[in-house]
Amino acid sequence: MESLKTYIPNIPEVEKKRIVVVGGGFAGLKFVRKSLCRDFQVVMLDRNNYHQFQPLLYQVATAGLEPSSISFPLRKVFQTEKHIHYRMGEVFEVFPEEKELSTSLGYLKYDYLVLAMGADTNFFGQTNIQQNALTLKSASDAILIRNTILENFEAGLMQTSPDKLFEYLTVVLVGGGPTGVELSGALAEMKKYIFPKDYPELDLSKMRIILYEASPNLLSGMSANASRLAKYYLERLGIEVKLSTSVVDYDGQTVKLSDGTQIATKTMIWAAGVKANAIKGLSATHYGRGNRIVVDRENRIAGYKYIFAIGDLCIMSTPRYPNGHPQVAQVAIQQANKLAKNIHKIARNEEAEQFRYIDKGSMATVGRNLAVADLPGLRLRGFIAWFLWGFVHLISIVGVKNKLFIFLNWSWNYFTYDQSLRVLIKPKIRYKPIIPPSETT
């Protein structure tokens, strides 16, 4: 009987071996750019047609940057590389025996498969929170946060009771990692510099920014000193930081805490954890903590000679990191670099090199002139850390135009204490009339 399988059309069958890369994030994109595998045919699949720089999403959410400044079209990256074929589509399942994938575009054969699908928000099974909270994993999430906050301020102007005003203006953030810390710091700056000018009729003392963290420390991946200082900086900016406090429910109106306390708010942002994006076709034994795919020191999935996983998606145990590496951009980039080198060796049946993570340090910014940076042998705080944070992020962004736009935006914001991106762009709004329209018109 003839096979009913439809394969993705128009990808030429060539003599060269085919590498399929799933995901154009830090790991997938670096792998393709670094290996520039002219000895292979490369097919990259991503459900988005752009690469995004997640570390600056919080600035899109707080109207500091346009989404286009932190995104880069994947097709532009590969314009001059004829052996690289990009397709926008979602990958569903891998069939290792057949060496093929099923995708939203059809089936696709591979000789080597590199999985780099990253991670998504983890709600730890709390469906109410999943349905009602905002998250920050993509540009559309960031725009939704921006729109929600601006809409709530517009609605705040219509409130006549102070309690109701609290609900509209209060923002609750859950998770004291870099995302929660950076986002709450940026919101505090909006409260101080922007909202008083935009909303002089609103009583901004009714705006609370509350950051909840279940563990006893903020920025748990950093030093104890950085953690303490981040809390001090945030509190200086007026943020209520509540450590060792878990959020257990949110119905869109009321946040419930583990100690029974309730906070009324229209805005809760969940940044309390991630779980790796799964793919069907692997067995349960291939998954480790946080749904991450277990790989060996060559980023190979156990039992499959030609399937690799890199970046946030995978977990690799090493003597220094027995529970896996942190899910950060540097790990994704370094694993991609190593695999890009190894893939040629593997194709030549030579021994591949083992991955060893070089920790270049971690940084988090809290607000204007305020940041913490733990670098190897050096701890920076305050303005110097903040300046370094800006420099490192600027040089890491893909694309000269993006670098320039971000630099100009930052400079403008820094000197004018203003951001100009507080526009509510969304599908056509249909306002309901308060007075029904006359039937004669």
Ligand SMILES: Cc1cc2nc3c(=O)[nH]c(=O)nc-3n(C[C@H](O)[C@H](O)[C@H](O)COP(=O)(O)OP(=O)(O)OC[C@H]3O[C@@H](n4cnc5c(N)ncnc54)[C@H](O)[C@@H]3O)c2cc1C
């Ligand atoms: C808000 C935020 C702030 C952060 N801040 C920092 C920071 O300051 N410093 C730092 O080092 N790290 C930071 N990180 C973490 C960092 O962004 C990740 O470690 C990094 O992006 C991991 O790279 P990756 O390539 O593994 O995954 P990603 O960059 O997430 O890329 C995954 C790609 O796979 C695609 N994809 C997923 N599933 C499929 C599918 N089924 N089919 C097709 N395509 C798919 C996605 O569209 C995406 O393009 C932050 C993350 C977030 C969310």
